[in-house]
Amino acid sequence: MSKKLSIIAMSGDFDKAIAIFTLASGAAAVGYEVNLFFTFWGLNIIKKNTGRSFIGKGLMARFFNFLLGGRKNLPLSRLNFAGASPHLMTAMMKSRNVATLPELLQASIDLKVNFFACEMAMVVLGLKKEDFIPQVKDVLGVAKFLELSNDGQTLFI
Amino acid sequence: MSTVKLDITKEHCPMTFVKTKIALERMAVGDVLEVLLTTGEPLDNVPKSATEQGYTVHSTTQISADVYQVTISK
DSSP: OOEEEEEOOOOOOOOHHHHHHHHHHHHTTTTOOOEEEEOOGGGGGGBBOSSSSOOOEEEEHHHHHHHHOOOEEEEEEEOGGHHHHHHHHHHHHHTOOOHHHHHHHHHHHTTTTTEEEEEEHHHHOOOOGGGOOOOOOOOHHHHHHHHHHHTTTEOOO | OOOOEEEEETTTTHHHHHHHHHHHHHSOOOEEEEEEEEHHHHHHHHHHHHHHHOEEEEEEEEEEETTTEEEEEO
């Protein structure tokens, strides 16, 4: 029987991104098919530009995307301290030999986790598929996601 | 046929079995992977998940008090 894990990645928080890629890489390593569906703030995790940049269609979208930033700007959901904490947390993870966010993301890519982006959230934020890392396979809506996640386990993070 | 060595004694979840799986994927059929791992979660899960995914676990040998070597072939 094939096993499947689908995760709706809505949060753009650093700690939740760690949870997403820990589960994704771990599940893929034990033979699960893994689907990650990035929506709203979760889209920041898969932006090609990892820092702040004025991307997107329209003035508002460009400001929003600049303020949100990319993977290097993800805030900690608690005790963020103006963005200092994710760096401190990464240093602690490294010193304790726990995989960091870039390592978990790379492991997920190596283990062929499927990345998808939410069409509706992309429209709101004025983003297009080319704004994301090339591993993003497709742009989907709810119906297609339900079809993909059918008969598996689904998590919302 | 070649033998690949992998030391995951310093790794933690999920990188213990993630690194094992990546190593196994990169090997050719017939190659052998010798994994050094610690007791607890890695020793419980690495041989089990390798077997579940159709790899062959040949041996589990105790190296020291809490380190084991697991030999897996593709």
